[in-house]
Amino acid sequence: MCFSKALGAPVGSCLAGPKEFITRARRFKQQFGGGFRQAGIIAAVALYALGHHRSRLAETHTRAATFARKIASYSEIAIDLSTVETNIVRFRLRGAPAAQLVEEAHRLGVYMLPSGSNAVRAVFYLDITDSDVERASELLGQALRHLKYHPKGSLIASTAQYLSMHWPIAAPSKEFQR
16 A cells, blocks of 8 residues: 555555565665665554544545546547546557556646556546546646647656656756756
8 A cells, every 4th residue: 555645655665465465575675775764763653643634534535436437438549447546547549649648647737657568557646636637637638638639659658767866856957857
């Protein structure tokens, strides 16, 4: 579970499962540099989020499902609504590269990530409202229409490249290097 999205904590995740699974996961975590010193502050905000926002998880999940139902009406989108069970919405595109759609949606103010050449991942977090969901689904339709009438080659080859272009912390742009 990620505490920083649906539960509104600034950072943090947890993993649950049988003891053998956790033991193996802990080993992999360390191999990939997942150890934290001073993790107490992260644990404190995660505990706060669990204590104060857990009851709102259903709201976030409902908003994700609503978004999925709305975008399912677009012929360019293929989505299995039965797979939308949490705050994550994954869908495929028919006839448009994911990177192009994500670029256009970002330009319009809807932030998603490409997940392969024709798949997109949208993650909903605590502060998204019902009106945000309505607006995002409308803007996604606008982005799809724009791509239909203004096809172009995408400048983005991967999710990592997209992140480096839009989040200066991942890779500082010239503007932030001064």
